[in-house]
Amino acid sequence: MRFATYEQHGRSRLATVEDDGTLYPCPGTGTLLDLIQAGPEALREAGNASLDVPRGPHVSQVRLLPPLQPPSVRDFITFEEHVEGVRRNIDGVPGAPDAWYDAPTFYFTNPYAVIGAHDDVPVPPGSQVLDFELEVAAVIGREGRDLTPEQARDHIIGYTIYNDWSARDLxxxxxxxxxxxxxxxDTATTLGPHLVTADELEPYRDSDGFLRLALTAEINGEVVGKDLLSNMSWTFEEMTAYASRGTWVRPGDVLGSGTCGNGGCLAELWGVRGRQDPPPLKPGDTVTLTVEGIGTVSNTVVPGAEPVPVPRARRRSRTRP
Structure with missing residues (x-):
C-alpha cells in the first residue's frame, strides 16, 4: 500500500493512494505515525478500511505533507561513488577514506525540518551554495535493539524519497x-510523496538483498543524475542493524540511504568536473527527484531569511577558582 498525508481546506488527512493518484481517506483522525506506532496490523487495517469509503481528491488537488513527522532522522552515507566525488570536491583527494569501509556511518539530523513533496525550499540563512541530495529512506515499524540484519527486515515498514538539502558553504x-x-x-529535508509499504518493493529486491530501483535527479527539467539504489554498499537491513547497535530504533524513525552516485548531488559533480557545473541552486530553480516504485518529489527554491547575527567566540581568561 501507499500512504499519503495531505492538507485540504486547512485540514490534514491520511489516505491511501491509488496508481492513478486518487486518494482514499483513512477512517478516523490518527496520523501515519500513530498507526505505525500501533503496529503493522493497525496500519494494514486502516489501509483496507480506506477502500470502503468514498474516494477523496486527486493528489494534484491537495498539498502533500510529509508522510509522517518522524521522531528521529538518521542519514547514512552508503554510496561509494558519492563519497569519492564529494571528497575530491572538498579535499582534492581521490577515493574514499579507509574508515568509510568499516561500517555504515550516519549522523542525526533535524526531524523538525521535514517538508512535503512539493513545498518550497528557502535558501538557508547566510548560504550562497545550496545543493540537493537524492536519497531513499526506510521507515522503522517495530522497535528493536541489537538487531541482526535478518531480524531488521521485519522492522522496516516502508520507504519514501528523501532529499537532504545542503548548504555546502556552511x-x-x-x-x-x-x-x-x-x-x-538544518533548513529542509523533503520526505514524500508518500510511504510505500515494504511488501510493495519486494519484487525489486535482487539476489544480494538490495532494492534495484532507478533513481533520477533533474534541475529545471534537465537530468543531472541517474543511479540505481542497489549500488548502495550496505542494505537497509544492515543499516538498521548498525543503527540499533547498543540502542533502540523505534517506530517512525527514518533512516536515509545517503546520496546516490552519478549526479545524486551537485557537490559530487563539482568534484568530478573540477568546477561548479551545474552551479549552486538559486531561487527559482526546481529540483525533481524520481525513484522507481515510489514516485516523484519536486521542490522549488525560494529566498530565505537573513541570518540573525550571533557573535564570534569570545576569548576568555583561563583563571581557575
Missing amino acids: QSREMQVSLGPCKGK
Whole structure:
C-alpha cells in the first residue's frame, strides 16, 4: 500500500493512494505515525478500511505533507561513488577514506525540518551554495535493539524519497570543528510523496538483498543524475542493524540511504568536473527527484531569511577558582 498525508481546506488527512493518484481517506483522525506506532496490523487495517469509503481528491488537488513527522532522522552515507566525488570536491583527494569501509556511518539530523513533496525550499540563512541530495529512506515499524540484519527486515515498514538539502558553504566551514554537519543541513529535508509499504518493493529486491530501483535527479527539467539504489554498499537491513547497535530504533524513525552516485548531488559533480557545473541552486530553480516504485518529489527554491547575527567566540581568561 501507499500512504499519503495531505492538507485540504486547512485540514490534514491520511489516505491511501491509488496508481492513478486518487486518494482514499483513512477512517478516523490518527496520523501515519500513530498507526505505525500501533503496529503493522493497525496500519494494514486502516489501509483496507480506506477502500470502503468514498474516494477523496486527486493528489494534484491537495498539498502533500510529509508522510509522517518522524521522531528521529538518521542519514547514512552508503554510496561509494558519492563519497569519492564529494571528497575530491572538498579535499582534492581521490577515493574514499579507509574508515568509510568499516561500517555504515550516519549522523542525526533535524526531524523538525521535514517538508512535503512539493513545498518550497528557502535558501538557508547566510548560504550562497545550496545543493540537493537524492536519497531513499526506510521507515522503522517495530522497535528493536541489537538487531541482526535478518531480524531488521521485519522492522522496516516502508520507504519514501528523501532529499537532504545542503548548504555546502556552511557545512564545509562548520565541519572544520570536527563535528557533524550543523546549520548546513538544518533548513529542509523533503520526505514524500508518500510511504510505500515494504511488501510493495519486494519484487525489486535482487539476489544480494538490495532494492534495484532507478533513481533520477533533474534541475529545471534537465537530468543531472541517474543511479540505481542497489549500488548502495550496505542494505537497509544492515543499516538498521548498525543503527540499533547498543540502542533502540523505534517506530517512525527514518533512516536515509545517503546520496546516490552519478549526479545524486551537485557537490559530487563539482568534484568530478573540477568546477561548479551545474552551479549552486538559486531561487527559482526546481529540483525533481524520481525513484522507481515510489514516485516523484519536486521542490522549488525560494529566498530565505537573513541570518540573525550571533557573535564570534569570545576569548576568555583561563583563571581557575
